[in-house]
Amino acid sequence: MNLSLAGRVCMITGSSRGIGAAFAESFASEGCHIVINYLKNAEKAEILADKLQKEYGVDCLPIQADVTNENDVKRLISMVIEEFDRIDIVVNNALHSYLFDPTERKWAWEVEWEDYQKQIDGSLKGTYLLNKYAIPHMKDMNFGRIINMTTNLLYRPIVPYHDYNTAKGAVMTYSQNLAADLGRFGITVNCIAPGLVYPTEASKRTKEEVKSVIVAETPLGRIARPEDVTGTALYLASNWARFVTGQTIIVDGGYTMK
Numbered sequence: 001m002n003l004s005l006a007g008r009v010c011m012i013t014g015s016s017r018g019i020g021a022a023f024a025e026s027f028a029s030e031g032c033h034i035v036i037n038y039l040k041n042a043e044k045a046e047i048l049a050d051k052l053q054k055e056y057g058v059d060c061l062p063i064q065a066d067v068t069n070e071n072d073v074k075r076l077i078s079m080v081i082e083e084f085d086r087i088d089i090v091v092n093n094a095l096h097s098y099l100f101d102p103t104e105r106k107w108a109w110e111v112e113w114e115d116y117q118k119q120i121d122g123s124l125k126g127t128y129l130l131n132k133y134a135i136p137h138m139k140d141m142n143f144g145r146i147i148n149m150t151t152n153l154l155y156r157p158i159v160p161y162h163d164y165n166t167a168k169g170a171v172m173t174y175s176q177n178l179a180a181d182l183g184r185f186g187i188t189v190n191c192i193a194p195g196l197v198y199p200t201e202a203s204k205r206t207k208e209e210v211k212s213v214i215v216a217e218t219p220l221g222r223i224a225r226p227e228d229v230t231g232t233a234l235y236l237a238s239n240w241a242r243f244v245t246g247q248t249i250i251v252d253g254g255y256t257m258k
């Protein structure tokens with residue numbers, strides 16, 4: 001299946017590691033030029049950029065920026081435009097450091113507003129800012145793909161990470177509104193909602209007993225690896241998904257069915 005992604009410029013937030021790095025590799029393997037946004041680890045981002053350039057012959061630009069900081073985001077977008085003169089695909093993947101550890105999660109009455117604020121900043125504000133400054137460069141191209149990361153816990157909050165899940169729910173609603181606004185410009189906006197993806201920095205502390213329960217309840221019988229999520233992003237970015245917008249695709253091996 002030809003995805004027709006070669007030559008597209010794909011910007012992925014928080015992509016020096018974890019699911020973001022898997023996205024970077026899969027889009028590079030389809031011939032996209034990649035913007036690897038990272039928060040702290042320049043070395044990891046540069047090593048990844050180097051590898052993708054060598055293996056796939058695409059251009060890769062690592063850029064440090066805190067996506068929750070408006071000035072950083074403006075600088076990030078101007079650097080991308082200066083280098084590539086276009087933005088085709090945006091994947092809002094960055095996650096304010098959050099450790100999925102059910103044994104340490106807070107009860108509803110223990111969650112502070114600051115917990116909510118951190119997650120709303122990390123997930124919603126970062127996604128909103130990136131899109132706000134990227135869209136003006138996308139809207140006259142008659143093509144654009146925005147993919148925002150949420151979670152299957154929106155549909156099955158068996159672990160009520162109240163602050164995290166609520167912020168991701170807001171990202172989903174925001175994405176639907178954005179989709180309604182941007183359809184006229186040929187830009188689609190969709191979300192991917194994975195289940196547990198292991199191992200990543202965020203999920204590495206998930207206990208064996210928790211993983212066993214998820215495996216037992218997952219029709220496909222295992223936990224996802226970062227590479228299991230990337231095909232859905234490629235599909236959503238491709239021409240095959242040209243009439244799909246405002247949707248959230250669950251990628252969790254059937255653990256959630258709705």
Ligand SMILES: NC(=O)c1ccc[n+]([C@@H]2O[C@H](COP(=O)([O-])OP(=O)(O)OC[C@H]3O[C@@H](n4cnc5c(N)ncnc54)[C@H](O)[C@@H]3O)[C@@H](O)[C@H]2O)c1
Nearest residue numbers: 014018019039066067093094095149196197200201202203
């Ligand atoms: N791992 C899972 O089980 C899982 C499940 C469902 C959804 N997700 C979603 O997938 C995405 C990636 O998760 P992951 O597990 O790879 O997480 P991760 O913690 O391994 O990676 C997140 C990346 O975001 C970067 N980041 C954090 N704050 C940032 C900021 N302000 N600006 C720029 N970059 C920033 C981090 O430095 C890191 O590189 C997240 O949106 C997460 O909510 C993950």
